[in-house]
Amino acid sequence: MNEQALITDAQQGNLDAFNTLVLHYQGGVFNTALRILGDEDQAADASQEAFISAFKSISSFRGGSFKAWLMRTVTNACYDELRRQKRRPTTPLEPDTDDGEEMDSPRWLADPNMTPEQKNEADELEHAIQHCLNNLPLEFKTVVVMADLQGMDYAEVATAMRVPLGTIKSRLARARLRLRECLQGFTELLRASYRLEGGHAAQ
Amino acid sequence: MNQRDLEILSSYLDGQLTPSDSARLEARLKSDPELVSVLDDLRAARTLLRKLPQRRAPRNFTLTRKMVGLNPPLPRAYPAFRFVTTIATLLFFFTFGVNTLAPQFAQAPAFGIGGGNEAESFVAQAPAATEPPAIAESAATEAPATEATASDLLPLPTAMPPSEDSARVLGTPTTKAGAAGNADDSNQSLAGSDASPQEGAPFIPSVWQILFAVIAIAGAVFMALMRRSSINRWK
Numbered sequence: 293m294n295e296q297a298l299i300t301d302a303q304q305g306n307l308d309a310f311n312t313l314v315l316h317y318q319g320g321v322f323n324t325a326l327r328i329l330g331d332e333d334q335a336a337d338a339s340q341e342a343f344i345s346a347f348k349s350i351s352s353f354r355g356g357s358f359k360a361w362l363m364r365t366v367t368n369a370c371y372d373e374l375r376r377q378k379r380r381p382t383t384p385l386e387p388d389t390d391d392g393e394e395m396d397s398p399r400w401l402a403d404p405n406m407t408p409e410q411k412n413e414a415d416e417l418e419h420a421i422q423h424c425l426n427n428l429p430l431e432f433k434t435v436v437v438m439a440d441l442q443g444m445d446y447a448e449v450a451t452a453m454r455v456p457l458g459t460i461k462s463r464l465a466r467a468r469l470r471l472r473e474c475l476q477g478f479t480e481l482l483r484a485s486y487r488l489e490g491g492h493a494a495q
Numbered sequence: 496m497n498q499r500d501l502e503i504l505s506s507y508l509d510g511q512l513t514p515s516d517s518a519r520l521e522a523r524l525k526s527d528p529e530l531v532s533v534l535d536d537l538r539a540a541r542t543l544l545r546k547l548p549q550r551r552a553p554r555n556f557t558l559t560r561k562m563v564g565l566n567p568p569l570p571r572a573y574p575a576f577r578f579v580t581t582i583a584t585l586l587f588f589f590t591f592g593v594n595t596l597a598p599q600f601a602q603a604p605a606f607g608i609g610g611g612n613e614a615e616s617f618v619a620q621a622p623a624a625t626e627p628p629a630i631a632e633s634a635a636t637e638a639p640a641t642e643a644t645a646s647d648l649l650p651l652p653t654a655m656p657p658s659e660d661s662a663r664v665l666g667t668p669t670t671k672a673g674a675a676g677n678a679d680d681s682n683q684s685l686a687g688s689d690a691s692p693q694e695g696a697p698f699i700p701s702v703w704q705i706l707f708a709v710i711a712i713a714g715a716v717f718m719a720l721m722r723r724s725s726i727n728r729w730k
Contacts, residue, residue, distance in 0.1 A: 305565070314556050348563060421544065446509070461502045461505065469533070473536075475539075475540065
């Protein structure tokens, strides 16, 4: 995929070229929105809004990291969604289990190749991390999602958030420390992950 | 442990320190177990975050032209057609309005002016005022349609005998009577053999109205065809 050529075509109004970019980046955009908002439907709506907004304003893209530019668009869409939620709070609908109880974490997108134990463990890990992410201040959450979940480097995150590099470093360090403290409350649930982590810590 | 050390440790994890800063930190780590503990905490948090599975997007977020409000590119002649059609439509309605309202304005002074006496005096004066025979003749020859209109109006007085009506009107000087008297007046004046052929004739010739209507309809049809053809080509 020649990203630069696609961007140039999209800037001239070529929707097909832009849709090729959408297909390439939609996973990252959706997961970023999902981790910031913590709700799949809202994340899907925010992602769609972000792509519409990105197409309409793509002429303002002046080079650099397209991913960072796109991430700024999606974080703006997420902030808009959060502001909307504040104005009109809603109760999220959780899927019910067979015995009528609400599940803590939706499972319908789980990998079908996983064993039931692996699925359970993945769900618990995801739930724990999402819970701790939700407890972070928004600007900390956004930085940690971009840097650690999307693998963006500091410069890209700084571009996406329009803040100095030093601020990104500071927010990321504090966010990681807070997450660690929060996740310690899930030690029992995450014992397998912690064991795995022992090997990394020794590196 | 201060904020600066925390940032350095986090940047060290991500390989964002310069080689000299890294070497300095590694020397400190050998002698400071608290730094090592915080570094382990940061690494543990980062590892867990990176273990978080990437969800598959529930649907494709590709955009349609409707979503972004894109319209098909129209031919260059389209704006010209639109302009001509708009002007023709406006002119059609203008001429239609003028032709509809002009006779009413022409009759307006007779309404509500007074009672039957005035109406009667108007009847008496009407032939003289509207009847220069030469003009009437020339107008009749120039506009045959007006003659037909005048002749169409001629039977009216026979349906309502002027003598009875004027007698009744003279006794009741009300607005209604005035209006009735006025209608009678016009009938009488027309029946008075030499009515002006310009009365009842369209202020703007009908041929112009037809022309504007045809241009407006044809323009609209052409525009619709152009638009449909552009949409088909766009798909």
